[in-house]
Amino acid sequence: DQQVKQNSPSLSVQEGRISILNCDYTNSMFDYFLWYKKYPAEGPTFLISISSIKDKNEDGRFTVFLNKSAKHLSLHIVPSQPGDSAVYFCAASEVGGNKLVFGAGTILRVKS
């Protein structure tokens, strides 16, 4: 049972345009959400997070939106750069929990 789903295995975007990566979850107990970025032969690195008490969090070119009623979150990258090409993982944790549940990841390719 996949509690965190990233339904798009891959996404291709032109440099300078917006990248939108989507994530859906099924567990109503999730209250904290994170995005990680992973380059080949490296471990995932933390990118940005959002608490369930917010609906938006912004950090430079990266913005995460949370729609609790739809159990959906998205990561926006504006403008996209070739260096953003990587695998992006959505992750979630429960109230008071320490475990992260990860989605399957979305491969982003930014073309120059």
Place this chain on the structure above:
Amino acid sequence: DAGVIQSPRHEVTEMGQEVTLRCKPISGHDYLFWYRQTMMRGLELLIYFNNNVPIDDSGMPEDRFSAKMPNASFSTLKIQPSEPRDSAVYFCASGGSRGSKNIQYFGAGTRLSVL
């Protein structure tokens, strides 16, 4: 800080052999996590420790897998005997409990190939 350090980076072994993966967490972090990444199952949590004590090992696939954390700066994941289906990338991650908001910091991983 050097970050989470895993060794070896690559391991090639034959079926039936014992494999030991090592992890040094970030100093001051009191949570340590072991993950396995495969094409089929993605990134799955195997076990995690808090203050060196195993808290949840429900993700450990079989008795062939074991993990220890003898002190705050070292953990091992052992597979004995290894099988070809254990081939995967194994990640170790650490995190703090105060103000960390569940952010985990990952090592570079160990790519295991069991022939």
